Amino acid sequence: MLRLLSFALFIATWWIASLVIGDAKLPAPPVVLAAMIAEAKSGALFLNLGATLARVALAFTLAMALGSAIGYLMGRVSLANRLGDPWLILLLNLPALVVIVLAYIWAGLTEVAAIAAIAINKLPTAVVTLREGARALDPALDEMATAFSFPPGRTFRHVILPQLAPYIAAAARSGLSLVWKIVLVAELLGRPNGVGFEIGVAFQLFDIPLLLAYSLSFAAVVLVIETLLVQPFETRLSRWRLRAA
Amino acid sequence: MQLEVGITGKSFASAAGKRHDVLANITFTLNAGEVGVLFGPSGCGKSTLLKILAGLDHNYQGRVARPAGVRLGMVFQEPRLLPWRTVEQNVRLAAPDVDDGRLAALFEVLELSAHRHHFPGELSLGLARRVALARAFAIQPDVLILDEPLASLDNALAGRLRDQIATLVASRRMMTLLVTHDLDDAVRLGDRLFFLSARPARILHVETIAAPRAERSEKEIGAIKARLSQLDLANI
Numbered sequence: 001m002l003r004l005l006s007f008a009l010f011i012a013t014w015w016i017a018s019l020v021i022g023d024a025k026l027p028a029p030p031v032v033l034a035a036m037i038a039e040a041k042s043g044a045l046f047l048n049l050g051a052t053l054a055r056v057a058l059a060f061t062l063a064m065a066l067g068s069a070i071g072y073l074m075g076r077v078s079l080a081n082r083l084g085d086p087w088l089i090l091l092l093n094l095p096a097l098v099v100i101v102l103a104y105i106w107a108g109l110t111e112v113a114a115i116a117a118i119a120i121n122k123l124p125t126a127v128v129t130l131r132e133g134a135r136a137l138d139p140a141l142d143e144m145a146t147a148f149s150f151p152p153g154r155t156f157r158h159v160i161l162p163q164l165a166p167y168i169a170a171a172a173r174s175g176l177s178l179v180w181k182i183v184l185v186a187e188l189l190g191r192p193n194g195v196g197f198e199i200g201v202a203f204q205l206f207d208i209p210l211l212l213a214y215s216l217s218f219a220a221v222v223l224v225i226e227t228l229l230v231q232p233f234e235t236r237l238s239r240w241r242l243r244a245a
Numbered sequence: 246m247q248l249e250v251g252i253t254g255k256s257f258a259s260a261a262g263k264r265h266d267v268l269a270n271i272t273f274t275l276n277a278g279e280v281g282v283l284f285g286p287s288g289c290g291k292s293t294l295l296k297i298l299a300g301l302d303h304n305y306q307g308r309v310a311r312p313a314g315v316r317l318g319m320v321f322q323e324p325r326l327l328p329w330r331t332v333e334q335n336v337r338l339a340a341p342d343v344d345d346g347r348l349a350a351l352f353e354v355l356e357l358s359a360h361r362h363h364f365p366g367e368l369s370l371g372l373a374r375r376v377a378l379a380r381a382f383a384i385q386p387d388v389l390i391l392d393e394p395l396a397s398l399d400n401a402l403a404g405r406l407r408d409q410i411a412t413l414v415a416s417r418r419m420m421t422l423l424v425t426h427d428l429d430d431a432v433r434l435g436d437r438l439f440f441l442s443a444r445p446a447r448i449l450h451v452e453t454i455a456a457p458r459a460e461r462s463e464k465e466i467g468a469i470k471a472r473l474s475q476l477d478l479a480n481i
Binding site: 158 | 296299300301317318319321323325327328329330338339364366380384
């Protein structure tokens with residue numbers, strides 16, 4: 001209910017702003033909705049959203065899997081940490097644009113280059129978060145697992161993974177928002193489809209309704225994924241914690 | 246089957262780089278069915294000794310001979326339960342082969358039946374300790390190590406838990422090592438009492454109590470305690 005109200009407030013503000021600024025710069029909601037429907041009817045909207053989503057899913061999975069493994073290793077093995085740390089600092093501070101442009105130059109304007117570039121942008125934050133998680137592992141529980149001779153698989157699943165879960169969730173949450181942002185840049189610079197490409201086209205034609213139609217559809221998809229996937233996952237992870245009465 | 250302990254020394258370097266001797270000469274053997282009690286002042290290295298005996302710390306001088314393939318059950322000073330697993334899951338993870346009947350009986354003795362599906366965060370310290378005990382007993386250990394299982398519980402509760410431990414220890418022939426700094430617990434539960442000195446710990450005195458645990462009368466217990474207090478071991 002509260003969410004609906006805040007959505008209505010958003011639409012109202014938009015509408016008033018468009019009346020003040022003028023249709024040329026900020027079209028009113030019905031105009032944008034019409035553009036959205038036109039794109040949906042032609043199928044282009046779903047094609048482009050689908051392409052973007054697929055890139056996000058691939059790059060995100062790749063970066064999370066690799067980043068978690070590297071981060072865990074760096075948190076547990078000090079040699080790995082000393083070897084990896086300079087690379088990590090370099091990657092953390094490398095602008096996304098540099099990675100994307102270099103990937104396109106070296107690997108061509110290909111899907112592989114785009115996904116790799118997005119994944120590389122997200123990778124270091126996952127590594128940093130998981131490294132902290134691995135450092136915070138409780139040695140007392142490790143001892144317990146050793147004393148009761150837990151096999152490695154059981155220790156990992158029941159002792160280590162639950163301790164890392166909040167860190168994985170944090171890395172996923174911040175990583176997802178980062179990937180949403182970067183994927184559009186990668187598409188704008190070197191892909192023939194996707195939301196980023198369409199926004200680039202709309203920008204060149206100064207087609208503001210189209211630009212807003214894609215931006216808002218994209219935002220809607222992000223919201224749906226957050227509400228239906230990310231938040232329930234976080235709730236499930238923390239179900240053993242005592243809830244405030 | 247017996248546990249042979251022949252530790253000649255254990256030390257560690259502090260953060261400042263200084264060497265600290267924690268254990269000196271500690272030699273004893275413990276037979277199956279016996280309860281050995283390690284009794285000594287706080288901070289004398291009892292927990293370090295237990296860690297060595299449990300095989301969690303290999304960095305010491307001397308040797309500890311445990312019979313091959315023994316199952317070890319351990320109750321740490323803090324319960325050390327997995328907070329994200331329920332009471333029953335905590336026990337079953339340590340003892341995957343435990344059958345339902347035995348588990349139910351164990352929970353019955355320890356008065357945990359109502360708490361099977363609770364998470365450790367929802368339990369009091371006394372209850373969490375009992376879950377840790379259930380976990381150690383569920384694996385049907387050959388060697389049982391108890392690190393101050395009764396510390397910081399009120400008297401009534403500690404007394405009940407002590408009786409429960411006695412019941413469980415009697416139910417299976419195993420080597421039990423108990424750390425405590427309560428003389429009463431030591432005399433009621435132990436067959437052989439090892440009195441340790443302050444750091445670096447060595448054995449000052451071994452007291453063997455011949456009467457079986459169940460047959461010790463209050464009078465005998467009182468007499469043994471009085472005699473041991475006269476030795477004034479705590480202040481040597």
